[in-house]
Amino acid sequence: MAAMAQCALTYIIFERSINWYIVLVExxxxxxxxxxxxxxxxxxxxxxxxxPRTRWIFNHEWVMWLNNxxxxxxxxxxxxxxxxxxxxxxxxxxxxxxxxxxxxxTFRDRKVGLRQIPGAKIFHIALVWxxxxxxxxxxxxxxVGVKIDQWVFIALCGLKFIFLVxxxxxxxxxxxxxxxxxxxxxxPNMLGExxxxxxxxxxxxxxxxxxxxxxxTVPIKIGLILTNVLIFALxxxxxxxxxxxxxxxxxxxxxxxxxxLIVVVIGIFSAGT
Numbered sequence: 131m132a133a134m135a136q137c138a139l140t141y142i143i144f145e146r147s148i149n150w151y152i153v154l155v156e157x158x159x160x161x162x163x164x165x166x167x168x169x170x171x172x173x174x175x176x177x178x179x180x181x182p183r184t185r186w187i188f189n190h191e192w193v194m195w196l197n198n199x200x201x202x203x204x205x206x207x208x209x210x211x212x213x214x215x216x217x218x219x220x221x222x223x224x225x226x227x228x229x230x231x232x233x234x235x236t237f238r239d240r241k242v243g244l245r246q247i248p249g250a251k252i253f254h255i256a257l258v259w260x261x262x263x264x265x266x267x268x269x270x271x272x273x274v275g276v277k278i279d280q281w282v283f284i285a286l287c288g289l290k291f292i293f294l295v296x297x298x299x300x301x302x303x304x305x306x307x308x309x310x311x312x313x314x315x316x317x318p319n320m321l322g323e324x325x326x327x328x329x330x331x332x333x334x335x336x337x338x339x340x341x342x343x344x345x346x347t348v349p350i351k352i353g354l355i356l357t358n359v360l361i362f363a364l365x366x367x368x369x370x371x372x373x374x375x376x377x378x379x380x381x382x383x384x385x386x387x388x389x390x391l392i393v394v395v396i397g398i399f400s401a402g403t
Contacts, residue, residue, distance in 0.1 A: 131157070131387050132383050132384075132386035132387055133156050133157050133160040133161075133259075133262065133263065133386075134153045134154070134156055134157035135386055135387040135389070135390035135391075136156075136259065136263040136290070136386055136389075136390065137152065137153045137156040137157075137262070137263045137266070137267060138153050138390055139263075139389065139390045139393060140263055140264050140267045140268075140286065141267060142350070142390075142393060142394070142397065143282065143286055143346060143350055144267070144268075144271065144278050144282065144283075144286075145347075146271060146276060146278075149267065149270060149271075151208045151211040151212055152208075152212060152216070152266060152267055152270050154204055154205075154208045155205060155208045155209065155212060155220065155266075156262055156263060156266065157201075158201040158202070158204045158205035158208070159201075159205055159220065159223075159224065159262070160262065161197055161198070161201045162198060162201050162202065162205065163224065163227045163228070165194050165197065165198050166228070167227070167228070168187065168194065169194075172188060176188035176189075177189065212270060213269075213270055213273035213274065215269060215273050216266060216269050216270040216273060219261075219265070219266060219269050220266065222261075223258065223261050223262050223266065226257070226258055226261065227258050229254075251302070251316050251317075252295055252298050252299060252302060252316065252317050253295070255294065255298050256290075256291045256294035256295050256298065257291070259290070259294045260287050260290050260291050260294065263290065264283075264286050264287050264290050265287070268283055279345070281344075281345055282344070282345055282346070285340075285344040285345070285346075286344075288340070289337065289340060289341065289344065289354075292333055292336065292337050292340070293337060293389075295333060296330055296333045296334055296337065296361065297361075297382045297383075297385060297386060299317065299318065299326060299329065299330045299333075300330065300365065300369050300370070300382055301382070302316040302317060302318045302319075302326070303318045303323055303326050303327060303330075303370075304369075317329075327365075327370055330365065331362070331365070334358050334361065334362055337358055338355050338358050341354050341355055341358075342355075348400075349393070349396045349397045349399075349400040350393055350396075350397070352396055353389070353392045353393030353394075353395075353396045353397070354389065354393065356392055356396075357385065357388060357389040357392050357393075360385070360388065360392075361382070361385050364381055364382070364385065368381065369381065369382065
């Protein structure tokens with residue numbers, strides 16, 4: 131849902147009609163790739179894992195495979211309705227995504243994926259999301275002869291990258307202990323918990339300032355900044371306030387959907403007035 135919402139938001143910012151085939155391709159492909167990477171990270175004895183999330187996931191693997199089956203059917207249907215160059219670019223995104231977990235790189239005399247390269251994990255995730263939720267719609271529009279202002283496109287790529295880093299950092303802060311256990315050197319591991327939290331707040335402020343400078347319509351700017359204010363409140367009042375409620379960080383996934391909904395509602399309200 132988060133992936134599809136961010137993809138649909140791109141069409142709104144581009145001021146073009148939403149291509150729901152592309153949006154569904156984005157959602158189903160994201161689900162499939164996440165589950166593939168999850169399968170690759172399966173420990174030898176998942177039921178004995180010290181982490182509740184790992185135990186739950188691999189005690190209910192049938193849910194993953196059911197989701198994969200449904201996603202594969204929907205993805206196969208939608209691929210018939212997109213341009214061949216969009217299909218090829220989707221393949222590139224898939225390869226880039228798989229590099230996250232595939233042990234193709236040598237680091238300290240062992241084969242690792244990009245997630246094991248110190249500090250690379252969060253930026254790789256943000257890059258993949260930018261490619262899939264911004265560049266893929268842009269490629270599809272270009273292939274059918276729709277021109278998008280280059281400054282709007284470049285600005286959206288930059289803003290989206292920063293926003294995805296903001297939404298990803300709290301997960302890595304939450305997972306400092308687990309990532310250390312698996313020998314992952316994430317950005318919060320390298321900076322320390324408090325500095326990583328301060329970086330999140332700093333990026334939120336930077337994102338707001340940059341929104342004011344880009345050539346978006348006023349309702350879109352208001353929606354994006356309002357979302358940032360809500361994320362700040364969420365971090366202050368819930369996510370960073372306690373370590374006891376593990377699931378609070380998942381509220382940031384909801385903020386990816388919330389951003390889309392806020393922009394849509396403000397757009398409808400402004401059009402009505």
